[in-house]
Amino acid sequence: MxxxxxxxxxxxxxxxxxxxxxxxxxxxxxxxxxxxxxxxxxxxxxxxxxxxxTPESVCAAGKRAIDQGLTKYTSGNGTKALRDALAGRYNRRYGTSLAAENVIAGTGGKQELFNITLALVDEGDEVIIPSPYWVSFPDQVLFAGGKPVFAKTDARNGFRPTLEDIEAVASSRTRGVIINSPNNPTGAVIAEQELRRIVEWCASRDAFLMFDETYEFFVYEGSKHVSAVRWFEEYPSTIIGVNSMSKTFAMTGWRLGYAVAHRDVIAAAGKIQSHSTSNPSSISQAAALEALGGGExxxxxxxxxxxxxxxxxxxxxxxxxxxxxxxxxxxxxxxxxxxxxxxxxxxxxxxxxxxxxxxxxxxxxxxxxxxxxxxxxxxxxxxxxxxxxxxxxxxxxxxxxx
Ligand SMILES: Cc1ncc(COP(=O)(O)O)c(C=O)c1O
The missing domain is CATH 3.90.1150.10 (Aspartate Aminotransferase, domain 1)
Structure with a gap:
């Protein structure tokens, strides 16, 4: 290869x-x-x-943004309007009280995973990643100087990660856990009770839980997506939710993803973003706002x-x-x-x-x-x-x- x-x-x-x-x-x-x-x-x-x-109304919003001259820098973490809309969406769904300062929009969910990994993982820190895993998680941890540690999941359990899988590979150097549900590549969807146990375990050890819900809408046959963000109010310094417009709204090329987390984590990610890409495309942000308003x-x-x-x-x-x-x-x-x-x-x-x-x-x-x-x-x-x-x-x- x-x-x-x-x-x-x-x-x-x-x-x-x-x-x-x-x-x-x-x-x-x-x-x-x-x-x-x-x-x-x-x-x-x-x-x-x-x-x-990409839905037509979303494309039209992108074109309108160009016609209206929304073609300049925006604030580095994304426009206030977009961050308000994203925070509002979580708040409606999960009863959280997220504000714009808890949200960062960037050039794909991938960028926010990267920013937050760089912000939280130091040389020698271990990050537990259930395996099979999405390809970028381990490389991002390595790039930050950390060590990816794999928690093997069981095909007979539909590849769903369990707390026991994670505990089996934990050490005093464990800095965080990355859970992706629904999962790329396995399709596994973690159950609410198990995710809750993992959140509590992370909180008890001062480890972060990075929860990637890029495929949140695509669950089938009675299975239910559960977001770790629903427990954000209880565990604000543990839970980081990462999400994206890419798969949900068929907007992969627009490069627009986002994360929600403690305001200090967002500020740190924003600092990194300010020195790398700055804001995500102003046009994509306008299109995303439209998608969030009516693309479902x-x-x-x-x-x-x-x-x-x-x-x-x-x-x-x-x-x-x-x-x-x-x-x-x-x-x-x-x-x-x-x-x-x-x-x-x-x-x-x-x-x-x-x-x-x-x-x-x-x-x-x-x-x-x-x-x-x-x-x-x-x-x-x-x-x-x-x-x-x-x-x-x-x-x-x-x-x-x-
Ligand atoms: C699990 C997972 N997370 C994050 C991403 C990143 O998506 P994007 O950067 O397009 O938002 C992908 C894309 O393939 C993915 O499969």
Whole structure:
């Protein structure tokens, strides 16, 4: 895989960048894009973004912002109007009393995860990350000089993290825990009671809990999303909520995410942001304000499409000899176990993904990217028709392995 590509002897790179890996999800996407550009019909089940367009009303708000001249710097943490709207949304949903000073908007949720990690993690601090994990969490911790410590979750428990998983790897150096629910790549949705236990445990040890709810709207089949932010009033110096417009409102390219936390944590993140990107795009902020005000009908339509695809996809994958997919509840990914194919030509999740791309012209992401080499990630952020085509190709290619 195309990782740690920095090999030039004549340029001296820092430890920080040498230790960093190129996002492996991007590496797969790049190969699929290359093949597609050569005219190959690739069924791309790799995407980490909605296949829907940004809602029209949101695009119109962006265009209006340009016409109205909202094309200048805004305050560094985002406009007061946007931060008020975001705080108000949490307050309505969870009875919190967040104010604009508890909110920072930035260039994607990714940036706020990064800012807050840089603000809270010192050299040598350990940060517990349930595994499988989203690719950027460990690299961000490493970049800050900390040490990611993985708490392995159990596929038989639908990959839901438990307090016991976390406690098993805790030490006196534990500085914080990062929970992502619904989870990328597994789709796991943490239950309310378990999350509450983890929050209390973090608070009792003076550890932070960074709660990434980027996929909050995408939960299915009676499962319920629970946000750690609902306990913010009780644990204001523990809980950090990170969220994004990207997946919910199909706004990945607008680069607008946000975090809510104690005002001092937000001030620290704001300090870092002020010296890096400053405010997120003024145009995207105006569009986000529109989405928050009225974009939820569109979100509902996207949710229905994801639900329908998932309901078809999980049994279809389980019907293929040798694949096993546990029933996880959220996001737009499934994470089937492919390890029964290991041996001979296929040795690991990477060679499995390579085989599918070569033989079936189907792109999936190897689980090694997310800390689990027995699995691959399949995204259903693609039409049902293409999903059906992809699954038929996978079945045919795997049957050749005998
Ligand atoms: C779990 C998770 N968190 C955060 C992000 C960041 O999204 P963005 O920076 O587009 O807001 C992603 C994007 O893939 C994600 O999957």
């Amino acid at each position: 195309e990782m740690n590509v920095i090999t030039r002897p004549d340029i001296r790179f820092t430890r920080r960048v040498r230790e960093m890996q190129i996002s492996p999800t991007l590496a797969v996407m790049n190969r699929a894009i290359e093949l597609t550009a050569q005219g190959v019909d690739v069924v791309d089940l790799g995407p980490g973004e909605p296949d829907f367009p 009908d569109e979100v509902q339509r996207m949710w229905e499409a994801y639900r329908e695809r998932r309901a078809w996809l999980i049994p279809a994958i389980n019907a293929i000899d040798g694949l096993r997919c546990d029933n996880t509840d959220g996001a737009f990914y499934i994470f089937p176990d492919v390890s029964s194919f290991f041996g001979g030509r296929i040795r690991d999740s990477q060679s499995f993904a390579d085989y599918l791309l070569d033989e079936a012209r189907v792109a999936v992401v190897p689980g090694s990217a997310f800390g689990s080499d027995d699995h691959v990630r399949i995204s259903y952020a693609t039409s049902l028709e293409r999903l059906k085509e992809g699954v038929a190709r996978i079945e045919s290619a795997l049957s050749k392995l005998g």
